Amino acid sequence: MDDLKFNKLAAAFLLALLLAMGGYKLSEIMIPHQELAQNSYPIEVTEVASASSEVAAPAGPEPILALLAGADIAAGQKTAKKCTACHVFKEGGANKVGPVLWNVVNADMGKIDGFAYSDVLAGFGGIWDYQSLNQFLYKPKAYMKGTKMNFAGLKKPSDRANIIAYLRSLSAAPVALPTAEQIAAASSQ
Ligand code: HEC
Structure with missing residues (x-):
């Protein structure tokens, strides 16, 4: 080969070589490297796992007795906004879609005058104590099949816990908070 x-x-x-390097640099400038906020194909591993574990063992509501003493009544009142489409929380308040909820803790179930309860609630028998409220509010239709x-x-x-503490406060004489023995008994069930 000559010179x-x-x-x-x-x-x-x-x-x-220069063109190749230049092209590479140029592409870096024009297409800045970005960290993705999330996978472009989200992999919902946890949801799948929890769904299948629910099938295996249907989870009931966790006991809330131990949470009541330290519960946040103001936060409960906020959460109760989810109920106000159907319930009034004032003493002497009107029944709406649901019965008035003044003085409901430890009250007889289905006993508000002038409210047309479903057959299941009218005949359930029992009181709205902390535990039945916990069960009912966790999933009304599971605790009381056929409730409206x-x-x-x-x-x-x-x-x-917060909303039940709020309900407890809606009374001229709020019922006692659960004792340590009651809390222990409920959590060992
Ligand atoms: C879509 C309307 C609706 C919403 C929302 C709703 N409720 Fe109700 N609630 C009802 C109806 C209707 C009944 C009567 C059920 C029956 O007769 O089966 C009822 C009954 C109850 C009872 C039983 C009262 C009694 O006198 O025996 C309690 C306690 C209660 N609701 C609490 C709540 C709370 C707390 C919330 C919010 C977290 C809530 N509800 C949200 C409609 C509603």
């Missing part, structure tokens, strides 16, 4: 040919080849090679309270339920234990 000229060699030089031409070397120049072509270098030029190709169309409400999905409050899945967070703290939401139920």
Whole structure:
């Protein structure tokens, strides 16, 4: 190979190399590398896992007795906005879609005058103590099959504890908070 040919080849090679490098740099400038906020194909591993574990063992509501003493009544009142489409919370308040909820903790179930309860609630028998309220508010239609309270339920234990503490406060003489023995007995069930 003569010198000229060699030089031409070397120049072509270098030029190709430069173009390749330049192109690479250019693409980096034009398409900045970005961290994705989330996978472009979200992989919902946890949801799948929890769904299948629910099938295996249907989870009931966690006990809330231990949470009541430290519950946040103001937060409960906020959560109760989910109920106000159907319930009034005032003493002497009117029944709406649902019965008035003044003085409901430890009250007889289905006993508000002038409210047309479903057969299941009217005949359930029992009182709205902390535990039955916890069960009912977790999933009304599971606790009381056939109730006409169309409400999905409050899945967070703290939401139920706060709202039950709020309901407890809606009384001229709020019932006692659960004792340590009652809390222990409920959590060992
Ligand atoms: C879509 C309307 C609706 C919503 C929302 C709703 N309820 Fe009700 N609730 C009802 C109806 C209707 C009944 C009567 C059920 C029956 O007769 O089966 C009822 C009954 C009750 C009872 C039983 C009262 C009694 O006198 O025995 C309680 C306690 C209660 N609701 C609490 C709540 C709370 C707390 C919320 C909010 C977290 C809520 N409800 C949200 C409609 C509703």
